[in-house]
Amino acid sequence: MPKVETFDKTLVIKQATDVFHDKGYSATSMQDLVDATGLNRSSIYNSFDNKHNLFIECLTAYQSAFGSKLSEILLKSTTPLESIQFIFDLYLKEMTAKKKDKGCLIVNCTSEMANHDKPITLFLQKNQEKMLGVLEDLVEKGQNEGTINKNKHYKAYALYLFTTMQGFRITGMLVSDKEQLQSVISTITQTLI
Amino acid sequence: MPKVETFDKTLVIKQATDVFHDKGYSATSMQDLVDATGLNRSSIYNSFDNKHNLFIECLTAYQSAFGSKLSEILLKSTTPLESIQFIFDLYLKEMTAKKKDKGCLIVNCTSEMANHDKPITLFLQKNQEKMLGVLEDLVEKGQNEGTINKNKHYKAYALYLFTTMQGFRITGMLVSDKEQLQSVISTITQTLI
């Protein structure tokens, strides 16, 4: 019967995500989110309850957007090793796209909130499990194909890759030289060959 | 002629550092620092001017404390590779010392404040240069000795190590299994052999 939601929730989450990504959770104020979305304060509270919950929705959307890009990568690559390289290339592309790299929202969130906020910590753990799962599958497949060496168990390699990815996201925040970053990627992936 | 500073400034910085390390810069309130140090509000402002400046002093002290541990490592190790392994072992020790790992203050600071706060960003860049310098020297020496391979230029390996160290500090915040962490270290260092 009545008025229906007028604004694009997906867009609003994207706008809010940009702010959280740039400033982090604590340093982002509700006023920042009002400004970034153009929404009214009340509308934000109507739709997202509170800042914390909005942040979780942003995290989830961010994770899901990455999941889509990851799926594309898995489809277009011909070997597991190439998939891994493409993931790093994706990071590299994001880093060099803008002058100031904001890093990874999820890595930043780990640094800021891990072990402080229970639901967030749970999200981060689940996220890690998901990512490790993907990487384990890739490494195991590569080892069976013979394109990745068997010096280490595939689970060990997966955690190694996850670790280096997080480090790479941090490094990109202060290093903007594309060649240096590419060299880091090749060093990381050389380990697997 | 008059009353002289009564409190131990070094201790106060250590106490403040603990809070910043645990909660990050933004989420740490002046009240938190008053509580942690036992100092009066006025005394803190008298001695450190403001929160921002106190934080910089904490960062510097943290960096310097790490520098000392680093020097010890460089002295006691017999090869550059061993030095690198000892650095990771130091991180591992910190991670497994307490149930909840706070990560590295400087890595966390990078994630929170890089490209947002000019003096802090400058500190982070200088810190990176210092650390890269040490790592470059180690790798170069190892390559000359023949204990580190020459697949990559020593500067590339140094940035690789710096990246993996940052990643390792993040990983430790969610992974507490010592064996898994040790396996990551060995994978990282195997690259150099």
Added chain:
DNA sequence: TTAATTTTGAAACGTTCATTTCAAATAGAT
């Protein structure tokens, strides 16, 4: 047009924020 329901705007909530103020207490130097 009316009724139902939601968005909106703007103000206010109480709390916490970083920082300032200033008189009182303190303690070394003379």
Added chain:
DNA sequence: ATCTATTTGAAATGAACGTTTCAAAATTAA
């Protein structure tokens, strides 16, 4: 003991915080 510089305590500053409130405007189904 007196002078002098500093630390202290406690209160106050004004701004910003996340969140709530609620009447008015808006919109759509009946």
